[in-house]
Amino acid sequence: MATLCLDLDTSKAVQGVVDEDAAALGRLLDSCGLRCVADVSPSGGRHLYVPLAERMEAPAARELIEAMTLLASSLDPGPHQNVTDGCIRVPGSLHKSGGRQILTSALSAAYDILRRRNPPAAVQALWRALAPELRRARELNNRRVNAAAAAAIRGLGSAAVLPGGSQSPLRVLARTGLYDTARYASPSEARMAVLNHFAACGWSLEQVRRELTGQFPGLAALYAGTGRQERLLASEWTKACAFTQNPGTPQQGAKSDRINNTSQPFLTGGPLVPSVKPVCTNS
Structure with a gap:
């Protein structure tokens, strides 16, 4: 190459x-x-x-x-x-x-x-x-190879192996900002599903804020701007915490969010560097 x-x-x-x-x-x-x-x-x-x-x-x-x-x-x-x-x-x-x-x-x-x-x-x-x-x-590649081998032994075929490893769909959504429009009618419903998931995992609001510029930029993108994010995040987090403590009445777009993996994720500590500047400015 x-x-x-x-x-x-x-x-x-x-x-x-x-x-x-x-x-x-x-x-x-x-x-x-x-x-x-x-x-x-x-x-x-x-x-x-x-x-x-x-x-x-x-x-x-x-x-x-x-x-x-x-x-x-x-x-x-x-x-x-x-x-x-x-x-x-x-x-x-x-x-x-x-x-x-x-x-x-x-x-x-x-x-x-x-x-x-x-x-x-x-x-x-x-x-x-x-x-x-x-x-x-x-490590991820070895895990996929081993999972594929195990699936083949059980006669399930390679289609039974998830290419993304064990990461839950809601965490993929939080990384990419892409969501199933048949499941979530709007970005607000999609981000509430993610916040409900993190609240169920025992996260704090500070952890959520940190990872908006770390491993989950897609969640930040669902707010369509930092001003809107600052205005809504705290109140939406309060709603998510209340919902996870009393999930008897599922919120729209979040009816099965609690079935996902609720293990504490590995925190990256933020992006590569904190500031953003145009790419490839060196000459």
């Missing part, structure tokens, strides 16, 4: 999460001394391209990208998961919905990055920075 391709997709998470993921991954790359070229699609998706001075074996590139998906829920590892069919639209390409991929990096900077590609030392810095995620990704 001559270039690492990071595909941030609005089919994986809502627009606000895609934009924050792009900013966070841009900061990660920058902290490792890696420069990238960025573009945006008509659908709102974003691409980050990391040109390499030395080619990387396809399995190694796949491992790196899959580790990054644990930091960015909108990151689609597809372009690096198939060495024959994996592909990505480059700046200027026609998009299936109409329009083209638009280069967001300055043209002169993009040209310089493609001409003076990233050195191996910077790539090694990225491997070191992703050490916890690489370890976790390997």
Whole structure:
């Protein structure tokens, strides 16, 4: 592989999460001394391209990208998961919905990055920075392989194995901001289902606030703005706590939320870095 391709997709998470993921991954790359070229699609998706001075074996590139998906829920590892069919639209390409991929990096900077590609030392810095995620990704993969083997022995087939591991649907919703409109009629119902779940897990309001900028940016996106979030979160949390203490009358859109895993989650302590700035500003 001559270039690492990071595909941030609005089919994986809502627009606000895609934009924050792009900013966070841009900061990660920058902290490792890696420069990238960025573009945006008509659908709102974003691409980050990391040109390499030395080619990387396809399995190694796949491992790196899959580790990054644990930091960015909108990151689609597809372009690096198939060495024959994996592909990505480059700046200027026609998009299936109409329009083209638009280069967001300055043209002169993009040209310089493609001409003076990233050195191996910077790539090694990225491997070191992703050490916890690489370890976790390997553990998750081993768990899926073992689950698939057990399912095959029982005659259930691979379809019985959940690709996302043991993470509950409500925590996936909290990460991505995407919800089933047949189940939840509005973002407010979807976020109340998530808050009910966290209240049942024994969370505090402070934990919820912290993870809005940590492992659950999708929940924050459901508020459609920090002002609205600050205005509503405390009162909605109070309602969620009251509901979990007296669940006799289920709230609309939350009739079976308590069946999900209620174990205390691993807290990440927040995003990659606290501030947000445009991605790939280095030149």
